[in-house]
Amino acid sequence: MNKFRHMEEFFRANKWRYMLGVFVLLFVDGLQLVTPKLLGHITDSLSSHTLSMKQIYFYVFLIILIAVFIAVFRYIWRMLIIGASRDLEFWLRNKLFSHLEKLSINYFHHKKTGDLMAHATNDINAVRMAFGMGIVMATDAIFLTISTIIIMMISVDMKFTLVALIPLPFVALTVTFFGKIIQRKFKMVQEAFSNLTDKAQESFSGIRVIKSFVQEDKEINNFADANKNNLDENMNLIKIWGAMFPLVIFMASLSFVITLYYGGVLVIDKTISLGQFVTFISYLGLLTWPMMAVGYVINVLQRGTASILRLNEILDTEPEIFDDENTLELDDCEETIEFKDLSFTYPEAEVPALTDIDITLEKGKTLAIIGKTGSGKTTLANLILRLYNVEKGKLLLGGYDINQMPFHLLRSKIGYVPQDNFLFSCTIKENIAFADESLPFEKIEEAAKITSVYDDIMDFPQKFETQLGERGITLSGGQKQRISIARAIAKNPGIMIFDDCLSAVDTKTEEKILKNLKEVTKDRTSIIIAHRISTVKDADEIIVLDEGRIIERGNHDHLVSINGYYSSIYHKQLLEEKIAGEE
Template sequence: MKKTINKNHKKQIIKYYLHKYRFHYIIGILTLVFVDIIQLRIPLITKDVTDGLQTGTYTMENIANRVTVLIVIGISIAIGRFVWRYFIFGTSRHIEYELRNDFFGHLEKLSLRYYNDHQTGDLMAHATNDLNAVRMMLGPGILMALDAFVLTTLVIIQMVTVISLRLTLFAIIPLPFIAIGSLLLGKVVQLRFKEKQEAFSELTDQVQENLSGIRVIKAFVQESKELLAFQKVNAKNFEKNMKLVKLFAWMMPLSGLISGLSISIILGYGGYLVILGDITIGEFVAYINYLYMLIWPMIAFGMCINIISQGRASFNRIQSILNEVPEIEDNEKTKDIKVIKGNITIKNLNFTYSHSKEKALKNININIIGGQTIGIVGRTGSGKTTLVNLLLRLINPRENTIFMDGNDIFEIPLKTLRYNIGYVPQDNYLFSNTIKNNIAFGMPLAYNEEVKNAAQIANVHDNIMDFTNEYETIVGEKGVTLSGGQKQRVSIARAIIKNTPILILDDAVSAVDTNTEEQILRHLKEKRKNKTTIIIAHRISTIQHADNIFVLDEGEIVEEGTHTELIAKKGLYYNMVKRQQLEKELEKEV
């Protein structure tokens, strides 16, 4: 079963995941502290060996014992590093995996309006680069921050208690400068990284749009124009990346410079204390080792600020999407309804898109008895597809305007509603998969015979058998390897195989010839006896045999009746019939 985050956790998603994997992090952190503690033994051993050799008190047995201890420490460090890498880095990978699933699952719940307002390339950038930056923050970012803090604290304590307080005070002088500088630069990093990600989103969207529309670009000979447009967004992406790279180019050398200056000062002052006899040569060697151990935290502090700043910028971008509330979902009014019989009633339905002042649908009243075939016809922009989207709740109608089997559409669970409706949209979108899998998309466990039967009803079986790989033929992105008519018929087969109580065909046979259209409609009539079928069309021939026909014009039902009744009225429907007959005659003459 697919897991998704609780709605209450969306605004605190990082806390949610950190709490969920807290024991993994605790084990990793404890192991990290253990590794840092045993590392501190190495300079002490070198101190003892150095002083022992200088004073002549060390024998080969002593040296062998120390070497053995060093080997044990080395093995322990290796095992400890594996453990904390597994529990910290591995956990960040788990979080990235689950967060990507949650992110994609949330995208699936968002309404069509959201996708009208947001570009695909931008969402792809969120799902790739931004999620990777969040993982880096929750893995290497956390690790570096903790390691820098723990190791610095332990080393300074060891330097003060074992070596020299005065020498230690010299060693920690650069630390505040590095810390303050990293914190100040961190804010700039976060801002520049956000700009970089936004530029990458624009670049991704430009590429995605051009590759999807490559046939149009070639047909209109606009390759040069689109190349210039790409070069523009690519230059912006390059500029934003370079601004961030220049910042990094300053941060790391500066940290190294400060560390180098610190070592130079300590070498001079430490050597002076040895000459004075305040510390032994062994203590001086141990101190140098401790100092080198401090260099990593100094550098790591700057690195973790960069990683965490980038992660926070990306997290904020992802969080803004996760905080989007789905407009269309089940609510407290939803009932436990499993089946729809096919009776549809629409009462006083009005609908206006948010971006428009004009009503797309006005005072729509329709009554469909289960088992009827209904035709809906009208000019382009008359509101036919809007009506379908409302029936499927791809957009929300007002309450108490659409009823199915007497239930308000809001009382029917979305899954039940859409599972019981077969739908063939205008765009006939096919997935880059086999023809068989495209037909069986809504019924993944369908048998080969069922797939073949659906294809025969849609009158596309013979075309499929002409392909080398027959039903295993890969149709390419968006079904590009098929003709327009073949794509439409595969889409019809995909809806037919569900054998739903309601079937909606939205201009689904516009790309096929009239003979093929007649065969498909005849097959549908035989297959779908006692089931509701709604056919939306521009061609009168597609809907003339329907039990009832609704004529839409500028969002209103202007006429209703059977084909014969509407012809007798000599209104808009009659004029459409005459115009299409004239067009056919002109085509014959040509």
């Protein structure tokens, strides 16, 4: 399989840029081959005492002119080739991020954040180097080596050239041997960096938990271990690279030793002139760089290849949920939700999360879901959002199978408030208007007032322009929950899903929010997931889940009267409120 398959689009669009860059690079390399020849002519003229001042001025002018052309055109090929590699880095990083955004939620349950960050940084950087300096060095190594050897054979002496270049095959063998080891070591370096990044990200995200459990020293030690492993893997790579590089230089130096001895003999025997000897030495000096570049090229290309393979693993991953040929062309639908004998098991799980669920929720009605932790409440919300696939015909929205609905239509109709109340590192205003950046400020204020967070916001020095920390860490749990609810309300969807989103607010604030929400949800289809009976008691229908099954259903009065699970929770919470009131 073509390992460059995911970058073909970029290369097709930039092939002339690369080709022109390589052409200019070859022109510069060609100019470099002229100077040694000139030095040979000057030396022979000096030896024969035939060099005039006019010729000296001419040679000086010519060498300076060549140097100027080399400088100008070197800048041009750098802008073309290195510039293209930078654009490749930009393009590939956007492609990777866009692909990750489209992958299903289940993918991120099996991938660490640090590993994905390493792909977006180190791996893409390695690809950039391969298609930037890697191409430059490879071109130099091939063109300069072949051209220089041919010129040395023609203009000086074939036998002399062959003898002087005896170490070259050993350089190639050495580089090939070390190259395979470098690729394997670099993969281990990338994995160690991924682990280090993940450890740092996890520690920063969980800093409050770490401090509350006084585990700073433990986390410091864990990070130090990951950092030490990263250092060790890098040092292992450096040792290999460090051994290869001096070995290549040593072999190149042997060519100079051979040249000095054998070339000196040829000059003394007058087989070649002193100028030819100087020319030969100069060309050999030009060869040293390509010989050294071979090792660099192998290292860069091996790293780039390893990184391309790692990136391909991600880019080859197909989303589990996507619009396909069976997707209907819908512009709108009714906000009715139907579960028809639905059972669902999470990928790689053995026990069903939901079993035999039958629910019909008419437009404008409110369904409340209550049950123990792990009973399947959030799973119902995830399936309505189609974060996971369900069997055909088991879940309908507006009478249409959810599997055939366009993603944009489905999710644009739903305002979802999750349990974790994730907020972004931007202003409060931007968080509330997340679904629509052009939302009028009056609508943002209105949403904040409905959720009783307006006064809290106005107490901040920057008010709605207050910049939040990562995940909204600068806010209290209750404030985060209320801003999350305001974000869903500001979206103005036809369906509202509240997933245990009032657990961090006090009872008095909860009553005020629920009163305001009753007005907001009166014409909307709503699902409220909660543990508090006070949150769900006014719903049109309440279902009680236990181990993924509906064990009770009805309105509040009915469920209290049958003396089941719901009734026991209700009386227990009444007693808790009474005790709290007496205190």
